[in-house]
Amino acid sequence: MICPHIFGIVALLKAIHPGWSHAAIKSALVTTASVKYGYDQCAAAEGAPHKKADPFDYGGGYVDPNKAIDPGLIYNMNIENYALFLCSMDYNETAIS
Numbered sequence: 496m497i498c499p500h501i502f503g504i505v506a507l508l509k510a511i512h513p514g515w516s517h518a519a520i521k522s523a524l525v526t527t528a529s530v531k532y533g534y535d536q537c538a539a540a541e542g543a544p545h546k547k548a549d550p551f552d553y554g555g556g557y558v559d560p561n562k563a564i565d566p567g568l569i570y571n572m573n574i575e576n577y578a579l580f581l582c583s584m585d586y587n588e589t590a591i592s
């Protein structure tokens with residue numbers, strides 16, 4: 496069920512901030528997400544034994560649409576920025592494409 500929830504929140508953000516790119520929206524969602532949910536409880540991983548969730552379980556965390564609307568700071572990137580980043584990591588043209 497996460498996909499329709501995130502899709503709805505992305506549509507809300509896009510309606511409020513029509514100029515935001517995909518990267519800006521993702522940034523707003525991830526930088527305002529929380530790893531705790533109601534009653535200040537930490538997320539638990541699925542499966543047995545039950546353990547406290549880590550980033551491999553919760554990803555960016557629990558999305559908070561109200562905070563994502565006004566995240567304060569967004570990391571906006573386009574394909575050229577990603578290519579320059581990969582070049583700086585010594586990826587060659589073949590590897591990047």
Ligand SMILES: *[C@@H]1O[C@H](CO)[C@@H](O)[C@H](O)[C@H]1NC(C)=O
Nearest residue numbers: 585586587588589590591592
């Ligand atoms: C590009 O990088 C890949 C992975 O490191 C390597 O296998 C390949 O030989 C490189 N190609 C060139 C043209 O340097």
